[in-house]
Every structure is written in C-alpha cells, then in structure tokens.
C-alpha cells in the first residue's frame with residue numbers, strides 16, 4: 191500500500207508539486223501525465239527516495255522514507271528516464287553485473303533470464319550496443335526488477351520506441367501488476383497507452399489540454 | 415567488497431587490452447629510454463686507442479682523465495694492435511704514452527711525452543689531441559706548482575717539506591670538487607655519472623614516476639565513463655552507496671598497481687641493476703598511491719573524458735619539467751625548496767618517501783567520502 195500525503199516540492203521559489211495526495215494498492219497501475227516540466231519526474235524521484243519533498247511525506251507498506259530509507263528502498267524499483275545500462279556488455283552480463291550490486295536474495299542466471307523472457311527480451315547473449323531502442327528499454331526495466339520490488343516507478347519507459355516493444359512492455363506491466371500484486375506508477379505522453387493500461391490517472395499541472403483529453407475516458411482522474 | 419571485485423573483473427574482462435597497456439607502459443618506457451640511449455651514446459662516442467708504455471701513477475692518472483671525457487670511448491691496447499685498428503678505421507686516433515712520461519712531467523717538460531697517430535678518416539683527431547695536450551699541460555702545471563711551493567719552502571727554510579705525492583693528490587681533489595660543482599646543473603646525483611663518461615644519464619625512477627603518473631590518470635578514466643553512463647541513480651537501490659563503490663574500486667586498482675610496482679622493481683633489478691629493497695618499494699607504493707588519489711579526485715570532478723585527459727597531460731608535463739626528470743633543469747627547483755617538498759616525483763628520484771601531497775590527498779579523499787551523496791539528476 192502506497193500512501194502519498196500532501197507532498198509539495200519547490201526548487202528555489204519555483205513551486206513544482208503542490209500538495210499531492212493519493213493512495214495506491216497492490217495490483218494497480220497509475221499513469222502520471224502532464225506537460226513537459228510539470229513535475230512528473232520530480233514526483234517519481236521523490237517516491238523513489240532519490241529526492242526529498244519540501245513538504246509532506248509518503249509511506250510504502252508503513253515504511254517511511256525518512257526513518258527507514260534503507261528498508262523502503264528494497265521495496266522500490268526505479269526505472270530512470272535515461273537508459274542506465276552498460277553498452278559494452280551483453281544482456282546477460284548486464285543482468286549479472288547489476289544482480290551482484292543489487293540487494294535482496296541472490297538470483298541465479300536462469301532466474302535473471304526468466305525476467306527478460308517474461309518481457310520478450312530474448313537476446314540474452316547479444317551486446318547491448320547492437321540492440322534496438324525497444325530492447326534497451328526492456329533491459330533498463332528488467333534491471334530495476336532484479337530485487338523484486340513492490341513499488342515500480344517508471345519514467346517514460348516507452349518513449350521513442352517501436353509500437354511492438356511498446357505494446358509488449360505495456361502488456362508485461364499489466365501482467366506484473368495483476369499477477370504479482372505490484373504497484374506501478376509510470377509517466378507517458380501517449381494517451382492511448384495510458385488509457386489502455388492504467389487503472390487511474392494522475393494529472394499534474396494546470397494544462398487543461400490533458401485534462402480535457404482525459405475526461406473522455408472512464409478512468410478515475412486525479413488532478414493537481 | 416566481494417561484489418565490487420566481481421563487477422570490476424567483469425569490466426576488466428572487456429577492457430583488458432587498455433588495462434594491460436597502461437599498467438605495462440610505466441614499466442617499459444624507462445627501460446627503453448635507458449637502454450636505448452646508452453646504446454646510442456656508446457655508438458656516438460669517438461673510439462680512441464691508448465697505448466701505455468709506462469705504468470706509473472702519473473701515467474695512470476692521465477689515462478683515467480682521458481677515459482672520463484664524455485665524448486670518448488677509450489680502448490687500452492698495445493702499439494701494434496692499436497695501429498692495426500687505426501688502419502682499419504676501427505679507431506679514430508691512437509695516443510701512445512711514451513716511456514719516461516712521469517719523469518719528464520716532473521721535470522716540467524711538456525714536449526714529446528705522447529705520440530699521436532691518425533688516419534685519413536680520423537674526423538676527431540684535432541679536438542681529441544687538443545684535449546690530450548691540455549691534460550698533459552694540466553699535469554705538468556700541477557708538478558710545476560709543487561716545484562714552486564718546494565722552492566718557496568726552501569727559501570724560507572721551512573723545516574718540514576710536504577711530500578710531493580700529497581700535494582698532487584690534494585690538487586686533484588680540489589679540481590674534482592670543482593668539476594662536481596660545474597656539472598651539477600645536469601641533474602641530481604648525475605655529477606658522478608658525468609665522470610663515468612655518460613653524456614646524459616637518466617634517473618630511472620624519475621622516468622618511471624612520470625610514466626606511472628600519466629598511466630594512472632589513464633587507468634582511472636573508468637570513473638568518468640561510469641558516471642556519464644547514467645547508471646548513477648541506480649545506486650540508490652544497490653547494497654552500497656556510489657561513493658563506497660568508487661572507493662572499493664579504487665582499492666582494487668591500488669592492490670593491482672601495488673603488484674605492478676613490485677614487478678617493476680624486480681624487473682629493474684635484473685635489467686637495469688637497480689637496487690631491490692623494502693624501502694624502495696614503500697617509496698614507489700606511496701608515490702603510486704599519491705597518483706591514484708590524484709587521478710581519483712580529479713576524475714570525479716570531470717564529466718568530459720577529453721578535458722580530463724587534457725588536464726592529466728598538462729599536470730604530468732608540468733611535474734616532469736619541474737622535477738627535471740626529462741629536461742635537466744635542476745636550477746628551477748633549486749630556488750624553490752617548497753616546490754621540491756610538494757613534488758612527489760622529486761621524492762621518488764631522491765629515494766625518499768613522500769608525505770606532503772600524500773597526506774593532503776588522503777584528507778581530500780576523506781572529505782570527499784564524508785560529503786553529502788549527490789545523485790545525478792536525470793531530468
């Protein structure tokens with residue numbers, strides 16, 4: 191259970207996030223939308239405990255990021271907006287490398303390979319620099335899932351990739367939430383994708399454009 | 415730590431060629447330079463034959479004096495062999511110290527003491543002859559001075575006369591000391607190598623330390639590569655902080671380079687006849703640590719590898735110049751003792767353990783480690 195409680199964030203005098211409050215339960219996918227610079231990445235980074243909110247706080251399974259930072263991080267999987275993998279390694283080497291550094295129970299190679307297979311990333315022995323953008327995105331996601339987190343935060347996981355990979359990632363996230371009881375929060379600019387995959391939508395910023403678009407869906411929309 | 419070692423080995427497996435090159439280069443460069451130049455220098459020296467018809471101490475002093483001239487390679491042989499070789503142009507010229515050399519010199523006679531031979535291909539006969547003549551004149555002059563002192567002693571009826579031998583020796587030592595002063599511009603501790611007849615003499619550990627500094631900079635570019643790869647934010651979800659990871663890796667490099675220092679010492683012992691001692695190892699290893707910490711702190715400040723390499727070259731070049739490890743200019747640091755104290759290369763060349771920069775850098779690393787972890791923003 192994720193409880194976000196009146197989170198605000200200012201950079202200098204600039205108010206980015208204003209009093210954000212919501213809850214999310216296991217099995218739920220929440221889409222985060224808003225214009226560029228609205229503060230989507232900022233919110234994700236706060237929930238990932240990488241940045242601190244100026245006001246407010248949140249808890250994940252009753253763990254607090256201020257007093258139990260180390261424990262709470264073990265339950266969080268964060269997929270950075272920029273691809274963070276080793277280009278000179280193969281898919282296998284990347285998974286093994288990051289498995290060594292990630293906490294949690296040890297995973298053997300077949301368990302690591304299973305994560306990749308689940309999202310149809312089958313180029314196990316291939317060097318990352320030869321992979322397509324979609325494959326790289328999948329690997330970027332797979333690495334963040336090695337420690338089996340309960341809250342998965344994805345910053346534009348499908349930006350700039352082919353439709354097929356995008357659909358595969360979407361389907362995988364859906365399956366992950368429903369079958370494995372994960373809480374997934376992700377940002378995207380693709381309205382179709384958001385409408386298709388998400389259970390609820392959070393809209394940040396004052397831009398009425400997104401809000402009006404979203405109204406056409408039957409999903410619950412929370413605006414800030 | 416086990417994980418850090420494992421992941422570092424994975425990285426090394428991919429970059430083994432670069433790692434091997436940069437760790438071997440500091441070992442090889444001084445060997446190449448020292449062996450290379452000593453061969454070239456030997457070839458460039460003028461081959462001279464000296465025939466000794468008499469074996470007195472004055473004649474031997476003359477021979478030593480000729481041998482110590484930096485541009486000459488002296489071969490001592492008998493007259494027939496010498497002239498044969500001269501005919502075959504294996505010798506540039508031949509000088510024969512005639513029987514009765516000492517006696518004549520003592521009498522103050524400077525003529526017909528030495529016979530000189532040259533061939534039609536002798537290109538250096540005249541300068542060498544000039545040098546030989548000047549040595550004879552110097553020796554003769556020395557005896558004349560002794561004669562004058564003796565005469566004065568007699569005139570003023572000094573009871574005890576100094577032995578001639580003592581006066582000659584004293585005169586020689588004074589001259590030697592003056593030579594030392596004159597040649598010390600070449601570079602520390604090289605004054606005696608001038609006497610051994612080397613044109614340029616290298617401080618092996620000076621060369622090594624410059625090469626090791628540059629190589630360490632190049633070995634530490636992984637910090638920049640890994641920082642700019644965008645992997646930074648992931649460290650929030652790793653067992654160790656990014657800093658601990660970097661420090662752990664620095665430690666692995668330190669162990670590795672420590673072994674390389676040891677290997678270098680052993681190789682130099684056998685190839686270049688350098689000393690082998692625990693003290694020397696400590697000198698080298700503290701220097702290596704100084705390089706590692708410098709490269710580490712510098713690399714963590716850079717996002718652009720080329721800018722980092724540029725600065726690395728500049729620093730290495732500057733230190734090479736002020737140390738005189740490459741350009742022989744002892745004069746610069748001579749005036750600035752504080753610079754010498756802060757220059758780790760200087761310490762290596764003096765065979766001393768370097769503390770000043772080492773301690774400062776260690777404090778720098780501690781401050782860096784204690785500083786607040788700043789995760790790289792990705793938006």
Ligand SMILES: Nc1ncnc2c1ncn2[C@@H]1O[C@H](COP(=O)(O)OP(=O)(O)O)[C@@H](O)[C@H]1O
Pocket residue numbers: 201206224225226227228229230231232233791793
């Ligand atoms: N470290 C920072 N310091 C100052 N301003 C920042 C920082 N990070 C982000 N911002 C600002 O906060 C706003 C929100 O950024 P971000 O969360 O990346 O937006 P989004 O992901 O929705 O496009 C932007 O105006 C950005 O310039």
Ligand SMILES: [Mg+2]
Pocket residue numbers: 230231232271345793
């Ligand atoms: Mg963003």
